[in-house]
Amino acid sequence: MTSSDTGGGMAAPFALRELFVELNDLKRVHSAGRIGSIAERLFAQGWSALTGGADPETVAIDITAKALAASRLCDLDAAFLASAGLGEVEIGDVLTSGLDAVTATVDPELKRRLAVALRTNGVVHGGPLPGFVAALSHQPRAGVTCPGKPRILLEPPENHAEHCLMVAVYGVVLSPFYRADPTLVFLAAMSHHFHNAAMPDAGFTGEMLLGDHLAPIMARTTQWALDELDAPLRETVERARAVLPDDATAEGRAFHAADCIDRVLQISQHLKAASLTMTTVLDDMELVHAGPVKGFHDRVLRDMRIP
Structure with a gap:
């Protein structure tokens, strides 16, 4: 992939589109015995590793690798595979097979580091979870809002932890294209909605109605979240957040591309579900798949006139 520039080149790598569409579903995958979606849990894992003293670069690569592998394996993760009796090498084989299945368009050097x-499994020692992690997990996103118009709510809503995690993962994967520091992008994305840990999300409409009150309220509520982090992590996160205001830096471009992509794909998946057809389900996706009883299944559906 070639790097973008400000002189009229490509603003984003089209080759990563299908991967990002698939990754977005991590906000909607749940498993028995585990609280929250995969994206929500990876958000918590990332912050636990950071407060536990793990190197931020290691955390960024670790969480991104887990997310990419989970796009196909879901919760067949290292913890489950170990509990089911697989050894370290076997677990690595399974996880990297999940990674390989979706990363044909990922930068080769980044893909190597993810594998x-x-x-x-370098991130193993978790620290205490800051209060903002649970708060963001319980804070719904606003939906589609526009000043002067009623909002459009699409159920179920994503939460802010899921959004931040997805932007962080997208940002790391996009970083080679923009020649950006993936660690800075990751930390900026993981913290870019700190204000919403305390501030309910009324969307663009609510922000405009706050007028001159918006900036001081956001600054105050952001600081509340930052104050939950001990130094030097707090200072590291503050430095990363310096890329958030604009696209003047490579890291700012990687972050804003990831943020924009996630916001639109979140809505796109609702529209995709609404337009799904049985031809896609039965023919393209082979819902009634090949096996010893497929012929019988087909006759049952035919005789029941289903669909």
């Missing part, structure tokens, strides 16, 4: 992370 190494899945085999080494």
Whole structure:
């Protein structure tokens, strides 16, 4: 992939589109015995690793690798595979097979680092979860809002933890294209909605109605979240957040591209579900798939006139 520039080149790599569409579903995948979606839990894992003293670069690569592998494996993760009796090498083989299944368009050097992370499981010591992690997990996103118009709510809503995690993962994957520091992009994305840990999300409409009150309220509520972090992590996150205001830096471009992509794909998946056809389900996706009883299944559906 070639790097973008400000002289009229490509603003984003089209080759990553299908991967990002698939990754977005991590906000909607749940499993028995686990609270929250995969995206929500990876958000918590990331912050636990950071407060536990893990190197931010290691955390960024580790969480991104887990997210990419989960896009196909879902919650067949290292913890489950170990509980089911697989050894370290076997677990690494399964996880990297999930990674390989979706990363044909990912930057080769980044892909290599992600594969190494899945085999080494470098982030193991978790620290205490700041209060903003649970708060963002319980704070719904506003939906589609526009000043002067009623909002459009699409159920179920995503939460802010899911959004931040997805933007962080997209940002890391996009970083080679923009020649950006993936760690800065990751930390900026993981913290860019700190204000919403305390501030309910009324969307663009609500922000405009706050007028001159918006900036001081956001600054105050952001600081509440930052104050939950000990130094030097707090200072590291503050430095990363410096890329948030604009696209003047490579990191700012990677972040804003990721943020925009996630916001639109979140709505797109609702429209995709609404337009789904049985031809896609039965023919393209082979819902009644090949096996010893497929012929019988087909006759049952035919005789029941289903669909």
